[in-house]
Amino acid sequence: MTGTDGPVLAAGAVVWAGPLDRPRVCLIHRPKYDDWSLPKGKADRDEHLFVTAVREVAEETGHDVVLGRPLPSQEYDVAGRPKLVRYWLAEADPDPRPREPDAEVDDVVFLPLPEALDRLSHPHDVDLVEAAMSGPLRTTATVLLRHAKAVSRSSWDGPDAERPLTADGSAHAEALAAPLSTLGLRRVVSSDAVRCVDSVRPFARQRSTMELEPLLSEHNLDAxxxxxxxxxITRSLGREGGALICSHRPVLPLLFDALGVERPPALGTGSFAVVHHDGDRLVAVDRPDAP
Incomplete structure (x- = not known):
């Protein structure tokens, strides 16, 4: 999330189109600076950077995109204040909305890689595009989510599986729907514990489907x-890609291991990681709350 303290936060994407062996890269022309650059922009207050990246690409190019694997961040000073820009790879929308030239962006082009590298105005954008093109353009994403904050065990008299989210946890679950919607997820699979189900319900509501899997629950950890x-289960979902899996802190190491992640990140309540694969090869583990 973004706020008023710390660096200026921004996000964007290297957007590509065309066949995998001859990709074309999206560049925008900004009349204010008379430069050719990549679509990006500042985050709105309290906006998740996944959402910022997708929104800015849509506003500046007319393309609604799904975020792919993460790319190197850029850090520099603007008017004496540090700025951090996060980037992802994204495939162009085959049916973009028309975008009329304006004072922010007056031209949008897709160029073959050599031409794109030659036209970019800033060396750091050249480096970014080269990094994007040096790896797989399409990956499959599996999201592992730890449920949002639940009522404490000591203050709950009922069965543990029925322990609900706190008010803050419920609000956090609602806020998760927007960033999760940027990843092209097709399936939502959750432990059958109430605190997990309610953590993904706002996102699943957009898709009208959720699969409950008792074997992902904490009480089945000793199966x-x-x-x-x-x-x-996780290996099967990882091979398909495009799945959100919600479980519990003690279970998550098993799930990361199933996806080939040797050093799994420690997820706080309501946090998630995006695991990107190219076939059976682990490509990246993206932590949206970590630069």
């Missing part, structure tokens, strides 16, 4: 099987 059934 007598090797590998654990949750591992098998």
């Amino acid at each position: 007598p099987a090797d590998p654990h059934p949750a591992t098998k």
Whole structure:
């Protein structure tokens, strides 16, 4: 999330189109600076940077995109204040909205890679595009989410599986729907514990579907099987890609391991990581709350 303290936060994308062996890269011309650059812009107050990136690409190019693998961030000073810009790879929308030239962007072009590199005005954008094109253009994303903040065990008299979210946890679950919607997720699979179900319900509501899987729940962590059934489920979903999996802190290491992540990040309540694969090869683990 963004606020008033710290660096200016911004986000954008290297948007590409065309065949995988001959991609074209999207550049924008900004009349104010008379330069050719990549679509990006500042985050609105309290806006998740995933949302910023997708919004700015749409505003500046007319393309609604799904975010792919993360790219290197850029850091520099603007008027004496540090600025951090996060970038992702994104495939162009095949049916973009028409965009009329304006004072912010007066031209949008897709150029073959050599021409794009030659036309870009800033060396750091050249480096970014080269980094984007040096890896797979399309990856499959699997999101692992730790449920939002729940009522404490000590203050709950009912079954643990029925322990609900706190008011803050419910608000956090609502806020998660927007960033999760930027990732092209097709399936929502959750532990059957109420605190997990309610953490993904706002996002699942957009898709009218949610799959409950008791084997992802904390009370089935000691299931007598090797590998654990949750591992098998996660591997299957990871091969398909485009899935959101919501579970519990003690279960998450199993799920990361199933996706080939050797050093899994520690997720706080309501936090998630995006695991990108190219076929069976792990490409990146994206933490949206970490620069």
